[in-house]
Amino acid sequence: MFAGTTLLPSDAAEVVLSRSEGAGGGTPEQIAALRTQLGLDRPWPQRYLDWAGGLLHGQLGTSLISGRPVADIIGDRLGNTLILAGIAAVLLVPIAVGLGVWAALRQGRAGDRVTSVTAIGLQALPEFVAATVLIAVFALALRWLPPVSFVAAGTSPLAQPAGLVLPVASLLTVMAGQSIRMVRARAGQVTNAEYVRMARLHGIPERRVVWRYVLPNALAPALQLLASSVAWLVGGVVVVEQVFAYPGISDELVAAIATRDEPVVQALALVMAVVTIAAYTVADLLALVLVPKLRTEGLR
Structure with missing residues (x-):
């Protein structure tokens, strides 16, 4: 960078x-x-x-343009982005897991095909197109929500939750397609596994089969990909923040690059790298929790 x-x-x-x-x-x-x-x-x-x-020594430097400490600049914007990304991540995981497993349990049927086609369509949709369509429908045509996410200085975006709805919906629209497809692919493999078929033959209730065998074994490999999605929410929401005039770190990064503000660019790149590493670390830990055999494989 x-x-x-x-x-x-x-x-x-x-x-x-x-x-x-x-x-x-x-x-x-x-x-x-x-x-x-x-x-x-x-x-x-x-x-x-x-x-x-x-x-x-814990010093991020001083902005070449404004003269402000870089830590203060990031502090003003990082919280806003974390709120936006956190809400999107909290909603993304259950949507992706729920629809992915639901479609896998109906392989080849109408529900599976509709879910897969819809997920492919959403995955191919650029962020600015999704954001523009949502603004046109819900802000301009129906007038249900504001077209921009105005956040006054010194206030939290949560103080005006209506301004978060369209940015979060735009992120979910783009991210849900890929996440649903990867969970669906892994869950489809697990549902056809020998141990799942044997569990059903032994009369174990379907709900217990899903919760005890399908979900943990389907989620463990997919967690790394879900982690990449969560990391992208912090580092790759440039388009969404620009479209909705949302005051986050991506918006600050674009401004810093435009003004060649090297210390700010470096610090923001570092923040995004730390978030990415943290997301993958959490994914690895959750995989160990979901699949106990992974904790013992290294001891054999």
Whole structure:
């Protein structure tokens, strides 16, 4: 991310001077002086090492554009994105698991085919199309919900829950298709397994077969893919936040890249990486809980 930002044309010094009233973009001497002041005259490997050294001491640096501490900038936006992503994730998992297993238990029947076709259609739908359609229907035509997610400074998005409905629905529309398909594929394999057929032959009730054998063994392999979906909710909601004017970290990341604000770009990339690692770690732990034999395989 750091190298990519440095390869972009112009830098933060040029952006600052281009925004200064009457500067006309600044003279070469002014640009050179501001680069020296901001530390941009040093080679980029040195700037990166300085940033990494500060990170080891818990310092994320200072914005080159606003002069604010990067930690404050992220703190203002991270909570908003976590609320949006958290609500979407809480709703995504039961929807994907419920519909995926339901379709797997009806393999080849009408319910399975309708669910699979719908999931494929949703998976192929771009985020901006889903968001635009939802705005057109529920905000403009029916006027049930606001078209933008206005969040006043210093307030939580939960204070205006109506503004969260369409962004969350847009994320679910795009994410549900892939999640349902992968749960359906794994659950279909489990329902045809020998131990599931034997359980049914021994007269074990269908509900117990589903909860005791199908669900745990279908979810364990699918958890990694579900974890990638949850990680994407934090790092890849750029389009949704832009369409709904939602003040999250993706919106801040786009602005930081546009202004070549290297410390902010680096810190936001770090936050997204940490969230991704945390999501996969939680998925591994849940897999161990769901399938006890995974805890003992390494001991054999």
